[in-house]
Amino acid sequence: MRNIFLLIFIFSFTSCKDDVLPKPKAYLGLTYPKKSYINLNLERPYSFDVLKNTTIIDESNDWLKIKYPNLKASIDITYRPVKNNLKELxxxxxxxVFKHTVKAEQIIPKDFINPQRRVFGSMYEITGNAASQIQFHITDSTKNFIKGSLYFYAKPNYDSILPAVDYVKKDILQLIESLEWKK
Known part of the structure; x- marks a missing residue:
């Protein structure tokens, strides 16, 4: 009997020679289509580049909805003419933007100034579980004002949608940098 216990004891220490290693971290592998832009082809007081594989919904009052069907997201664009009300706009x-401070962890502003094109504005990245993760406004300071917001059609979970936010953020930057006011 003593020999059996000794044999079991020896096997338990000699049977597993491989080192036990923790499993490597797994990362979510998301792939997005390669970016290709086209110029917005609608009668508006403005034009800018939009991603080719988005759906543009033409709304009244020169407003737009740029839909990302695969991401279940949209950029909502509102246009307002400036009539001595720039400060109010x-x-x-x-x-x-600051209505989101209740749910936001941080609001990061970025200003845009292009005097040659008369494009002046700001973009706000809103981190945390807010309803909108990016908001922006652009103006020529005399006649035109645009406001845009990024929305996802899902319960906000910032960690889960962060890769999609980064993907759409590049499109918003392209929109702002390519914006031209029509006369």
Whole structure:
């Protein structure tokens, strides 16, 4: 009997010679289509580049919805003419951004200034489980004002949608950098 216990004891220490290693971290592998842009082909007081594989929904008052069907997201664009009310339009746009402070962990502003094209604006990245992760406004400061918001059609979970936010953010930057006001 003592020999059996000794044999079991020896086997238990000699049977597993491989080192036990922790499993490597797994990363979510998301792939997105390669980016290709076209110029917005609608009668508007403005034009800019949009991603080819988006759906453009023409709305009244020169408003737009740029839909990303595969991401279940959209960029909602509102247009307002400036009629001695630029300060009010800017205040309203910033109020909408800072409404998200309840759920936001951080709001990161980025300003845009292109005097040659008369494009002046700001983009706000909103981190955390807010309803909108990116908001922006652009103006020529005399006649035109655009406000845009990125929305996902899902319950906000910032960690899960972060790769999609980064993907769409590049399109928003392209939109702002390619914006031209029509006379």
């Amino acid at each position: 800017l205040t309203e746009a910033e109020k909408l």
